[in-house]
Each structure stands twice: as C-alpha cells, then as structure tokens.
Amino acid sequence: MNLNFELNLTQQQKLVMTQQMQMSIKLLQMSNIELNDYIKRELEENPLLEGKDRQNDKEYRSDMSKVDYKEFIKYLDFDNYTHENYHYRNEEEEVSPFNFIGNKKSFTEYLLDQLGEISIDRYTRPICEYIIENLNSNGYLPDTIEDISRDLHKNFKSVQKALEIVQSLDPSGVGARDISECLKLQIKRKNVNDITLMEIVDKHLADIAENKYNLMAKELNIDTKEAQEYGDYIKSLEPKPSRGFYTGDEVKYVVPDAFIRKIDNDFYVIMNDSSLPKLSINSTYKNILNNENDKKDVEYVKEKLNSAMFLLKSIEQRKSTLHEVLNEILKYQNDYFNGITNYLKPMTLKDISEKLEIHESTVSRAIREKYVYVDTKGLLKIRDMFTTGISTSVNQANKEDLSTQKIKNEIKELIAKEEKESPLSDQKISEVLKEKGMNISRRTVAKYREEIGIKSSAKRKRY
Known part of the structure; x- marks a missing residue:
C-alpha cells in the first residue's frame, strides 16, 4: 500500500456564485406579488431607499407607458439614479379593476347571519355557533358529537339538537360528517323518499364514480339504465356545500407582470409596474459621505447605498429580461394573438433562449409563476404558452x-x-x-x- 503524500498544482476554471448573483437570480424568478413583498421589506430595512405608491401617484398614472429598456439601462450607472431620470411615452390611463373589489362575506358569516334570524334558546345558540366555527373549508363537520360534548361540557342531546339546526341552514348539506350524509341531507330537503336512492348513496358512490352501473344494477336488482339515472341524479347534487363562498383558501387574484396590447394593428409589450412602489435613492444621506471624520457612518451609508443600487439595477434587469422574452414570444405566436389560428405554435425554452442568446434556465426563471394579459386572449400564464x-x-x-x-x-x-x-x-x-x-x-x-x-x-x- 502506497501511503506517500504528494503536492500537485492544477489550474481549473470555476464559477463562484456571489451573494449578489444569487440574489439577482432570486429576484428574476419572483412574480410581481413576491417582488412587491420583497421591496417592502427592503424599504423598512434600508433608509437610503425611498418608495412611492404608484396607485396613488397621479404623475405616474398619467405618464405610464412603454419603455425603451436598452436606453433605460444607461441611467443605472449614475450614483444619483432615480426612476425620474427616464421619461415614459404617454398612453391612455387605465383604471384597475381591482379598485372595485369589495369585501367578501365568508361562508362562516353567511351561516351565522342565518342563525341570528332563527329563534333559538340561549343554551343551544352557543353550541350552534361553535359547530359553525368548526366547519372545514368544504362545509363539513370534522368533529363527532361526542367530541363536541366533551369540549363544551354539554350533554349529547343538546349537541345533537344544535347540529340539526345547523344542518337546516342554507346551503343544503352543510354540517354533514361525510359525503354520504351531505347528499342525503340534500335529498331529504327536496322531499324525495326513495329507499333505493338512499341505499345507493350509502353503498354505491364508488360504483357511480367508476361508471360501474352494470354491477350496481345487478346488486340492486334494477336495470342498468335505471341505475345510470340514479347516478345522474346523485351527480346533480353538491358534494361541497361551501362551493361558491369565500372560505379563505382560494387565491384572491393574479397580478399580470405585463400586458400585450394591440395598438394600430400592432402588438406591443407593456410592463406592469403599477403594483410595485416607485423607487429612488434618498439624497439626504449624501452629506454623510462627504464627512471624512465619521468613518463608521460613511461605511454604513456606502453599504446601504450599494445595497439600494443593486436592488434598483436588479429590478430593471428583471424587467428588461422579461420584456425581451415576451417580445420573442409575441413574434413567435403572432398568428395566435391576431386570431389567424386558434392554436399556439410549438415553442420551447430553447427556441426563445437561442434567439436572445441567453441560457434556457434564464428564460425559465424569467417566466416562473408570471402572467401576461393579452388584449385578444385575456389573462395567460406565460409558462402555458410553451408547448412541445x-x-x-x-x-x-x-x-x-x-x-x-x-x-x-x-x-x-x-x-x-x-x-x-x-x-x-x-x-x-x-x-x-x-x-x-x-x-x-x-x-x-x-x-x-x-x-x-x-x-x-x-x-x-x-x-
């Protein structure tokens, strides 16, 4: 066995990802909503950064338009960079539809409002309210009557009575313990008395899902067509009573990162900055940089200035990359956007990356969880436009x-x-x-x- 130690000198190329490079990549793949949250945190931590809400900025709303990004990037090299250094071309002002969204009444509030209109004794009402508050997002009660009795120190009959009151509320099926009970509550509300129907709900829901009407008919001693008619009726019922109500689980809205608008028979990519604060550098800290006596303050301001400048440049680089990617997609899918064809052409990340002479991973990050609003097609997820x-x-x-x-x-x-x-x-x-x-x-x-x-x-x- 050779245990000799040797020293060898070798030379190799290696890419080291600096912290700034990692953060630049992270910013590139953020959606507008994620980026907005990140900017808010930076505004709280960096005193050299200033942010103005674009939604309430009259100057911005009357001056919002397309940007020449190649020209725009020149301004990033100046120490006194602000967004005001570059002027936008005027476009018609557009009112955001999100300004008209009101508060939604939750599913729980809807049930409690109904409960308030019913005459219930003071002993039972709190139990009903407890049951309503504990319904899951589908409108089902995950707890047993025994569990509720033990938690509230109430007797079984009182809890049973309260549950029956909750199950009498709209929508029909609310307060059920499982899907079979949910469907049977709806059938009873419709005054349908059919023993076979109830047996199917109890024992044959899986057969209906699998379209096994032959097997179901044989066990129930009915013909196959009749079994299918029972299945059609059951499918018309609502398995999730809370459907259509606000339960807190659904995504409220999607903010498009860009618009593709048709102007004078041509399409243009317009970036959506309205959801992001208007950033600039606070000039009041310049005097500290000129004060050579206080080195600690100078170092602190330099650090925060570098951080602020990096954020501004990264945001513009993110915007520029996404703008270029969308422009190539627009060229590639022009027939689809113009309505000449109803289908997207096959388009891969490689097709776009080769046109822009950038890596596929950069294109992938640039379009991650991002949406674009197209005048002729509505809201589209950018990723969905890439098809084999x-x-x-x-x-x-x-x-x-x-x-x-x-x-x-x-x-x-x-x-x-x-x-x-x-x-x-x-x-x-x-x-x-x-x-x-x-x-x-x-x-x-x-x-x-x-x-x-x-x-x-x-x-x-x-x-």
Missing part, C-alpha cells in the same frame, strides 16, 4: 409541427361528437388522428386524455 410539437406527417417533405394543445383539442372534439352508448377507445382515437396526419400512439392519446381530465371509454359509456 408533434409531427403531422411521416413524410418529411410535408412535415409540419403542431402543438400538443392542438392535439388535445382534436381529442376533445372527437370525444364530444362520439356516440355515448359506444364511446371511442384510445386506439380508435389514435387511428382517426393518424388519418388526419397526426401520427400519435394509443399511449400518447391516453396520456393527453388524462391531462385534459377526460375519463376512459369504459367510464364514459352511457346505457
């Missing part, structure tokens, strides 16, 4: 690439027109698409069908 392609013909001379979205739409249309008593199998759909020049396998059809939320032919069959 598939050959429409095995003949290379006539080869044309179609996006997977178009293939999915073709599958949707075929299934929508199929005979419900004899639905198309994945193999049959594959054969039909091949006849149209779309050369995809049965497995690919099954994959796309599942992605668009369509069940298999066995589960789509009608009797």
Whole structure:
C-alpha cells in the first residue's frame, strides 16, 4: 500500500456564485406579488431607499407607458439614479379593476347571519355557533358529537339538537360528517323518499364514480339504465356545500407582470409596474459621505447605498429580461394573438433562449409563476404558452409541427361528437388522428386524455 503524500498544482476554471448573483437570480424568478413583498421589506430595512405608491401617484398614472429598456439601462450607472431620470411615452390611463373589489362575506358569516334570524334558546345558540366555527373549508363537520360534548361540557342531546339546526341552514348539506350524509341531507330537503336512492348513496358512490352501473344494477336488482339515472341524479347534487363562498383558501387574484396590447394593428409589450412602489435613492444621506471624520457612518451609508443600487439595477434587469422574452414570444405566436389560428405554435425554452442568446434556465426563471394579459386572449400564464410539437406527417417533405394543445383539442372534439352508448377507445382515437396526419400512439392519446381530465371509454359509456 502506497501511503506517500504528494503536492500537485492544477489550474481549473470555476464559477463562484456571489451573494449578489444569487440574489439577482432570486429576484428574476419572483412574480410581481413576491417582488412587491420583497421591496417592502427592503424599504423598512434600508433608509437610503425611498418608495412611492404608484396607485396613488397621479404623475405616474398619467405618464405610464412603454419603455425603451436598452436606453433605460444607461441611467443605472449614475450614483444619483432615480426612476425620474427616464421619461415614459404617454398612453391612455387605465383604471384597475381591482379598485372595485369589495369585501367578501365568508361562508362562516353567511351561516351565522342565518342563525341570528332563527329563534333559538340561549343554551343551544352557543353550541350552534361553535359547530359553525368548526366547519372545514368544504362545509363539513370534522368533529363527532361526542367530541363536541366533551369540549363544551354539554350533554349529547343538546349537541345533537344544535347540529340539526345547523344542518337546516342554507346551503343544503352543510354540517354533514361525510359525503354520504351531505347528499342525503340534500335529498331529504327536496322531499324525495326513495329507499333505493338512499341505499345507493350509502353503498354505491364508488360504483357511480367508476361508471360501474352494470354491477350496481345487478346488486340492486334494477336495470342498468335505471341505475345510470340514479347516478345522474346523485351527480346533480353538491358534494361541497361551501362551493361558491369565500372560505379563505382560494387565491384572491393574479397580478399580470405585463400586458400585450394591440395598438394600430400592432402588438406591443407593456410592463406592469403599477403594483410595485416607485423607487429612488434618498439624497439626504449624501452629506454623510462627504464627512471624512465619521468613518463608521460613511461605511454604513456606502453599504446601504450599494445595497439600494443593486436592488434598483436588479429590478430593471428583471424587467428588461422579461420584456425581451415576451417580445420573442409575441413574434413567435403572432398568428395566435391576431386570431389567424386558434392554436399556439410549438415553442420551447430553447427556441426563445437561442434567439436572445441567453441560457434556457434564464428564460425559465424569467417566466416562473408570471402572467401576461393579452388584449385578444385575456389573462395567460406565460409558462402555458410553451408547448412541445408533434409531427403531422411521416413524410418529411410535408412535415409540419403542431402543438400538443392542438392535439388535445382534436381529442376533445372527437370525444364530444362520439356516440355515448359506444364511446371511442384510445386506439380508435389514435387511428382517426393518424388519418388526419397526426401520427400519435394509443399511449400518447391516453396520456393527453388524462391531462385534459377526460375519463376512459369504459367510464364514459352511457346505457
């Protein structure tokens, strides 16, 4: 065994990610909402940063428009940089629709309001309120009557009475312990008395979900068509009583990071800065930099100035990168935005990165969790505009690439027109698409069908 130690001198190139580089990448992949939260924290921690709310800034709202980013970047090299150094071109002012959003009444408040209109004794009302406050986001009661009795030190009958009162409120099905009870509460509210229907709710909900009406009919001693009619009726009921009410779980809104607007028959990318504060450097700290006697203060101001300048440059670099990416997407998908075609062309991160001569990961970070509002298409997630392609013909001379979205739409249309008593199998759909020049396998059809939320032919069959 050789235990000799040797010293070797080697030379290699290595990229070291500085803290600033890491933060620049982090800022690039932030959405407008995430960036806004980050800027607010920086404003609290850095006294050299000043921020003005654009929503209440009349000068900004009357001067909001497109930016020449290549020209704009020149101003980042000046120590006294502020957003005021560059002037925007005038556009028509637009009122944000979010200004008109009012407070939503929550599901809990809706139930408590109804409870206030009912004559209930003073002993039972607090139990009803406790039950309402403990409903989950679907409107179900996760606790047992025994648990509530123990927690409130109330007897079983009192809690049972309170639960019956809650279950009598609108919407029908509220306060159920499980989906079977939820459906049965709705059936009873409709005054439907059918023993078979109740048995199906108790024992055969899984069969309905799996379209196993033959098996269900055999066990209930009814014909298959009748079993399916029962299934259709049950599907018309609401499994989530809280649906449509504010429960605190849903995302309230999405703020687009940019707009693609059509002006004089041409599309333009306009960045949305309205949700971000208008940042500038506080000039009152300049005197400290000139004071050579207080080195600690000078070092502190320099550190905060560098931090503020880095943030301003990173925000503009983020905006510039996203603007360039969206401009390339606009060129690539111009026919789609103009309505010439209903489908997006196949487009990958590589297609855009090669055009801009940047890395694919930069494009990926730039579009992460970001949205764009297009005049002709509405709100779109930028990531969703990137689709893979598939050959429409095995003949290379006539080869044309179609996006997977178009293939999915073709599958949707075929299934929508199929005979419900004899639905198309994945193999049959594959054969039909091949006849149209779309050369995809049965497995690919099954994959796309599942992605668009369509069940298999066995589960789509009608009797």
